[in-house]
Amino acid sequence: MTGSGQVGTTRRALTAALGVLFLLTAAARAEDAVASSDVTVLITGANRGIGLEYVRQYAARGWKVIATARRPEDATDLKALAAANPRITIEKLDVTDFVAVDALAAKYKGKPIDIVVNNAGITGDRQKQEFGRSSDWPTFEAVLKTNVVAPLKVAEAFLPHMEASAQKKLVNVSSSEGSIGSVNSPRNIFYRASKAALNMEMRNVAFAVKGKGIAVALINPGPVDTDMMASLPKRFLRPKEDAVKDLIRITDQLTLENTGSYWDFTGKPLPW
Amino acid sequence: MGDGRHRDDDGTKLARREFLAGAVGLAATGVLTPEAAPAQAPAATAEEGARPTVLITGSNRGIGLEFAKRYAERDWRVIATCRDPDGADALKELAGRSRNVVLERLDVVDHPGIDALAAKYAGQPIDVLLNNAGIGGGGDNQTFGKLRYDVYAGVLKVNAEGPIKMCEAFLKNVEASRQKKMMTVSSNQGSIAGVKVPMLYWYRSSKSAVNMIMANLALQLRNRGIIVGLVTPGPTDTDFMAGLPKRMLRPVEDAVRDMMREIDRFDISMTGQFLGFKGEILPW
Numbered sequence: 001m002t003g004s005g006q007v008g009t010t011r012r013a014l015t016a017a018l019g020v021l022f023l024l025t026a027a028a029r030a031e032d033a034v035a036s037s038d039v040t041v042l043i044t045g046a047n048r049g050i051g052l053e054y055v056r057q058y059a060a061r062g063w064k065v066i067a068t069a070r071r072p073e074d075a076t077d078l079k080a081l082a083a084a085n086p087r088i089t090i091e092k093l094d095v096t097d098f099v100a101v102d103a104l105a106a107k108y109k110g111k112p113i114d115i116v117v118n119n120a121g122i123t124g125d126r127q128k129q130e131f132g133r134s135s136d137w138p139t140f141e142a143v144l145k146t147n148v149v150a151p152l153k154v155a156e157a158f159l160p161h162m163e164a165s166a167q168k169k170l171v172n173v174s175s176s177e178g179s180i181g182s183v184n185s186p187r188n189i190f191y192r193a194s195k196a197a198l199n200m201e202m203r204n205v206a207f208a209v210k211g212k213g214i215a216v217a218l219i220n221p222g223p224v225d226t227d228m229m230a231s232l233p234k235r236f237l238r239p240k241e242d243a244v245k246d247l248i249r250i251t252d253q254l255t256l257e258n259t260g261s262y263w264d265f266t267g268k269p270l271p272w
Numbered sequence: 273m274g275d276g277r278h279r280d281d282d283g284t285k286l287a288r289r290e291f292l293a294g295a296v297g298l299a300a301t302g303v304l305t306p307e308a309a310p311a312q313a314p315a316a317t318a319e320e321g322a323r324p325t326v327l328i329t330g331s332n333r334g335i336g337l338e339f340a341k342r343y344a345e346r347d348w349r350v351i352a353t354c355r356d357p358d359g360a361d362a363l364k365e366l367a368g369r370s371r372n373v374v375l376e377r378l379d380v381v382d383h384p385g386i387d388a389l390a391a392k393y394a395g396q397p398i399d400v401l402l403n404n405a406g407i408g409g410g411g412d413n414q415t416f417g418k419l420r421y422d423v424y425a426g427v428l429k430v431n432a433e434g435p436i437k438m439c440e441a442f443l444k445n446v447e448a449s450r451q452k453k454m455m456t457v458s459s460n461q462g463s464i465a466g467v468k469v470p471m472l473y474w475y476r477s478s479k480s481a482v483n484m485i486m487a488n489l490a491l492q493l494r495n496r497g498i499i500v501g502l503v504t505p506g507p508t509d510t511d512f513m514a515g516l517p518k519r520m521l522r523p524v525e526d527a528v529r530d531m532m533r534e535i536d537r538f539d540i541s542m543t544g545q546f547l548g549f550k551g552e553i554l555p556w
Contacts, residue, residue: 020377076392131489131492132440132492140433141433144432144481148428158421179554186492189436189485193484196464196481196483204416207467208470
């Protein structure tokens with residue numbers, strides 16, 4: 001701005017002051033920006049059930065969501081969500097395909113991902129894990145690969161992305177079925193073994209990544225009304241909306257002090 | 273060691289630096305310092321004409337070989353299995369001088385082989401099924417940031433799947449016996465609560481998996497009088513721990529003596545317990 005004499009000096013001072021004010025508030029505005037639409041969450045197994053509900057609830061916060069599924073072309077509900085919300089991106093991913101996990105991590109190289117949610121999981125057919133009757137070993141191996149090996153691969157591949165982010169959180173959807181201390185009747189031996197193994201490896205990961213500022217959690221959503229629990233009467237099951245609200249609430253409260261914990265959906269600790 | 277092939281390349285051993293950190297942690301807890309042995313439970317005595325039988329997996333060296341020797345000394349019948357009996361010099365020598373020991377080829381990831389051995393011993397009581405065979409996965413394969421995923425499946429298959437398959441295949445044999453024990457050599461490395469330093473992702477999670485499996489089997493088989501237990505040797509001086517300073521390791525004789533005491537002590541009221549080598553209950 002041009003001016004002459006005292007008016008010009010005042011104007012220049014005002015401009016400078018406004019400039020400084022603008023810069024000072026930029027940090028706060030950036031923080032606001034980070035607090036909403038720049039926060040990014042990656043969710044595996046997002047085509048249905050808990051994963052889909054995660055997408056819905058995180059997108060409702062205005063966050064960016066990378067929603068992965070093995071067969072996005074069949075994921076009608078997920079596609080509808082993404083069509084209505086440009087901040088949702090669908091990526092095709094089978095978490096047991098480790099080459100594909102690496103490729104997806106490479107695709108997002110340099111992009112911060114605040115929260116990685118290892119949600120994809122399988123139970124293995126209940127009828128194929130009855131000791132002495134129907135133990136199906138390929139089922140055991142598939143359950144271990146999806147529930148134990150793949151989450152570790154995803155965590156490792158997306159470590160740099162979490163590290164580059166503001167929130168730095170790794171969330172693993174575990175299960176109270178993984179609590180060895182809670183076993184009081186025998187069932188689902190493959191699924192339980194897989195969740196106990198997941199708990200062990202993620203407790204180790206928690207220690208390993210603490211120095212990078214990344215917090216790790218294992219959370220039990222409780223018995224939820226999804227396809228995974230289709231064989232159980234609905235009265236025993238919690239609505240997905242409630243389960244995911246709990247998961248997200250606990251995730252919001254994760255810190256480096258409580259990292260490596262095994263949470264029930266109530267927020268109380270579960271015994272290992 | 274002349275008692276069998278060194279299967280270094282399949283990740284049987286754990287690398288020195290990895291275990292050192294954990295062993296230092298253990299030393300800090302006083303676990304490795306010498307102290308008075310706990311009270312000895314009486315050894316199981318063989319009734320007249322009915323020697324107990326023990327089937328041991330991975331008996332060609334280390335802890336498994338020591339188990340075979342000590343049970344043979346007790347005048348038990350020992351079915352000593354391993355992947356390569358022809359190469360198991362020390363085990364062959366033991367079988368040569370002890371009428372109690374019979375050698376059988378068995379790889380716990382070979383399910384048809386397990387079924388065939390169970391068929392061979394159909395109708396014969398087995399008092400103690402001892403799931404000892406286990407692999408470490410190799411310390412170099414389990415560093416976060418450089419994890420070797422191709423190794424993981426093998427570790428799970430031997431350490432978690434093998435014992436459950438063995439228990440299933442020899443269920444009737446154990447049920448037909450007097451002692452009715454299914455024992456698995458686990459590890460304090462399988463204690464999730466005990467994790468302090470992160471490492472050995474494959475090995476530790478495979479032991480947590482087998483702990484969970486056995487906790488379930490204990491409940492499932494309780495009504496049949498079968499006792500399911502998890503015993504642990506502590507860090508022991510065998511090929512498994514090669515590369516670690518000996519002063520951090522327990523002699524294999526002590527490790528096996530302790531585990532045999534716990535196996536003897538196990539009764540149905542203890543089924544499903546996860547025990548340290550002093551007989552203490554370990555946290556999951």
